[in-house]
Amino acid sequence: MNYDLLIDLYKGNSRQGPGGDEQTKLVLRLSELIGTPEPLKVVDIGCGTGASTLILAETLNAKITAVDLFQDFLDVLTVDAKTRGLSDKITTLAVRMEELPFEENSLDVIWAEGSIYNMGFEKGVEYFKRFLKPGGLLAASEITWLTKERPEEIQKYWDSEYPEIATASEKIRILEDQGVVLKSYFLLPESCWIENYYTPLENMFDGFLAKHGSEDARAIVKAEKAEIALFKKHRAYYSYGFYIAQKI
Numbered sequence: 001m002n003y004d005l006l007i008d009l010y011k012g013n014s015r016q017g018p019g020g021d022e023q024t025k026l027v028l029r030l031s032e033l034i035g036t037p038e039p040l041k042v043v044d045i046g047c048g049t050g051a052s053t054l055i056l057a058e059t060l061n062a063k064i065t066a067v068d069l070f071q072d073f074l075d076v077l078t079v080d081a082k083t084r085g086l087s088d089k090i091t092t093l094a095v096r097m098e099e100l101p102f103e104e105n106s107l108d109v110i111w112a113e114g115s116i117y118n119m120g121f122e123k124g125v126e127y128f129k130r131f132l133k134p135g136g137l138l139a140a141s142e143i144t145w146l147t148k149e150r151p152e153e154i155q156k157y158w159d160s161e162y163p164e165i166a167t168a169s170e171k172i173r174i175l176e177d178q179g180v181v182l183k184s185y186f187l188l189p190e191s192c193w194i195e196n197y198y199t200p201l202e203n204m205f206d207g208f209l210a211k212h213g214s215e216d217a218r219a220i221v222k223a224e225k226a227e228i229a230l231f232k233k234h235r236a237y238y239s240y241g242f243y244i245a246q247k248i
Ligand SMILES: C[S@@+](CC[C@H](N)C(=O)[O-])C[C@H]1O[C@@H](n2cnc3c(N)ncnc32)[C@H](O)[C@@H]1O
Pocket: 014, 015, 016, 017, 018, 019, 045, 046, 047, 048, 049, 050, 051, 052, 067, 068, 069, 070, 073, 095, 096, 097, 098, 112, 113, 114, 115, 118
């Protein structure tokens, strides 16, 4: 995997996965986090260039630590936070989500938009929850099957890409088994995939290939195009679910 190329492609997009500002705000309303008298301690894990981090900073009374594996993404966020007058609310931290440097029971909110899959949902919930205070919230979006049966083509694709993909009821069971109580759940609409993520990505392919003429770059674009085509064909069968859950 050529990470330098992937980073170069993705950092030009405002999102590194399906999502939307309106959906981030919806989670905040559902979580009843807006307007707290004391600043909340929030960690945005796998924040990428920080599409969600910026909304959290604009909407919440909070001190936010934005965590990602790649400093290049965090550098984009640092510039955008400054432009939007949010630098005093956001600190960036380049660490692996598997090795978070926070104290146990210390955080009000853990946000993981399109990122918990990097650890796997079950392992991620089990690991992240230890950092939440009792009553603290985990807000995570995760690829989710919408039906029990689906076409073989898309089943095979996700079996190889992310075998932990499952229905919402299976994901909710994992939360319950971990003692994390589901407060709300909703599905991201198609616009979060197409308008907010895939179309801007597609618009970057020509420029990316003109800049990097390598075999690796062509392979990345080919794989992205295949993923997009599969989504367009099978979008009735999967989306991202947003799971908002509270540590008891
Ligand atoms: C699908 S993107 C989502 C980015 C952002 N939350 C969004 O919604 O646009 C997943 C993010 O997780 C980050 N990531 C991948 N593996 C990671 C790890 N082990 N530790 C921390 N971040 C990781 C990637 O760099 C990427 O920014």
